[in-house]
Amino acid sequence: MTDSTREHYVSLDHQDPLRELRAHFALPDGVIYLDGNSLGARPRAAAARAAAVVQEEWGTGLIRSWNTAGWFELPRRLGNRLAPLIGAGTDEVVVTDTTSINLFKVLAAALRVQAARDPRRKVIVSEASNFPTDLYIAQGLADLLQQGYTVRLVDAPTEIDAAVREDTAVLMLTHVNYKTGEMLDMASYSELAHARGALAVWDLAHSAGAVPVALNAAGADYAVGCTYKYLNGGPGSPAFLWVAPALRDAFWQPLSGWWGHAAPFAMEPQYRPQNGIARYLCGTQPITSLAMVECGLDVFAHTDMQALRAKSLQLTDAFIALVEARCGHHPLALVTPREHARRGSQVSFTHPQGYAVMQALIERGVIGDYREPGIIRFGFTPLYTSFAEVWDAVEVLRDVLDSGSHEAARFQTRGAVT
């Protein structure tokens, strides 16, 4: 068997030590799902968990479930379960609210810490290619604060060094770029930030559950991220937030709702932040969506991030090699770094008709997604993606391109794409 036959990939599946994990997921027939980087697949256990929350905990337990079903503790309990996947410790993570809102909290806290250290530091440095909502949140915060706060965007990671200066309060980066799949060296950029007196804020939306992350070891200061992508928490499941222990009690945060109060049920008229990570909580959480996050985390208990990373790199290596070998006569250009240390768990190519190509793939059951400009994006989730699926997906891509079926009129009109 050579690597130019399907049998080769089937044999890789037989050798795959993670092959049993796919059974934890309910994947529809006739679909090769390469969009777990946007919305992770459903753990089988999630259906029963949702039913238990709705029918028993809500329906029968009613208000009593805040205590008896542990609803009030969920953000912290899930945070502690998620922590090992991102190199964090106990009482350092909460699962709550959305990534955008959590980013606002940590940016506001970081700016406040800096205002006390050196009030001239008023710039948030980031990449123009960062996920837009991160930039919008930083802009919204700077615009709210006025007083000279601004956001400085660079066009490439190579420009970060020059952009982090004596006026910089925060270096805000996404660990794995959502479009290109490029991964930044968290330790190096955190060190760069610190050397210039800035704090390092990381977005782990495309990292958590996808690549090994070592927040404490890498010297990060704050991090936020998403549970509905590689962590398979369900559509729009609440996000997470991490603060380095040394900074955790340095300041609270302006979305200072009652869940972060030192005595939430004393109903005091003045805010007093709780010690510990709970001060980053705000208001009442969407319990049904939140509870299902645990079903995703449960699957990770059967493996570890090193094993997942090894398979992820095998999958993305195989996909890149097969696309280049079998579709190389088409105008596809690899966007994702070939170097392992700089690659997340996705592969992106540009194609002049990228949107139509992706629509044609989806119609054929190969689900990736499209991002402007011209980028077709494929996520590889080692928990449930097989090597045979990599082969099969590339064969469908080749057939679409060779047959020109993406040129059909029905693929040309753009609707909403998420």
Place this chain on the structure above:
Amino acid sequence: MTDSTREHYVSLDHQDPLRELRAHFALPDGVIYLDGNSLGARPRAAAARAAAVVQEEWGTGLIRSWNTAGWFELPRRLGNRLAPLIGAGTDEVVVTDTTSINLFKVLAAALRVQAARDPRRKVIVSEASNFPTDLYIAQGLADLLQQGYTVRLVDAPTEIDAAVREDTAVLMLTHVNYKTGEMLDMASYSELAHARGALAVWDLAHSAGAVPVALNAAGADYAVGCTYKYLNGGPGSPAFLWVAPALRDAFWQPLSGWWGHAAPFAMEPQYRPQNGIARYLCGTQPITSLAMVECGLDVFAHTDMQALRAKSLQLTDAFIALVEARCGHHPLALVTPREHARRGSQVSFTHPQGYAVMQALIERGVIGDYREPGIIRFGFTPLYTSFAEVWDAVEVLRDVLDSGSHEAARFQTRGAVT
């Protein structure tokens, strides 16, 4: 039959034009649920809706469901369905995030509008007895803005008149007080605010679905509220936010995430707010919890707020009269106004051992809740509460108090209460 017999209340149930609505809810046996003001009961339809979201929309539809299942439109679609219950129009309401976070958005927007009109206005006036998270959020925002922004708290509604002055930017009030059940006259206080140059921000957490609300007619400027109390959306279901049409496009808000962008999928690096209420959206929503909000709203389609209000007042009148008639020899004091125009859909009494009394009631299946200091609180949801339950609940209360069973040691230790 006199009103001092159970039969009288059973006959009221027979005459109740809303009696069929209870069948839409799954209520456990052996429970009289008088805490729908904290967490509404489960609509029967919610179980099937959650299962459909989890198994079909997430499990089978996967990423495609953002479009095919209408996930992306849910906050606006549910907002439009909720709007008639609060006297709002189309494209004026979104269901999203939490009440605390939505309050932060509208307060920030209101302060920004005022900064443009008259930059000396930097005070948010509210009541010290407002729900604490509202005060904490206002304090968090003022503290973030610095520049002289502050929160001024009054001890009683009678002091509001004197507190709203030429320095006041916003009058922030809760329509129905969570502890006392006192309802404020929205039109009068909104007019007072406007007469002094302030904007009126209303929290409808204990109003929406409980009492008729006429946001536009009452001249309110901004409102937020909760869907998991009288609207029966499920535990922690996302909150709502309303902005008066005249102010809607005046400013955006600082939690400016991608869902509020004019072109959310264009992935532009600069924020541009969408016109309309969508600019108050921020990030990706918890779809399973959000989708069930519709099951609660569906029940309201079978009635109207006037019919619900008539029954609500009958229920609370009956409860007050029965407690005073049958438990009057115990040290209970009515906290809730007797005057209909000043009463929401709950009744609160103080008792020196209020906490223990409520624990004893809950053990006997009469579920209300407790709030410091010494307040036992009973919510009446006309959609599913019967007159016979009012009688039965008072009989249990009388028996608890007469027998002194609340003095048992097991009711004295306070745990978390929500």
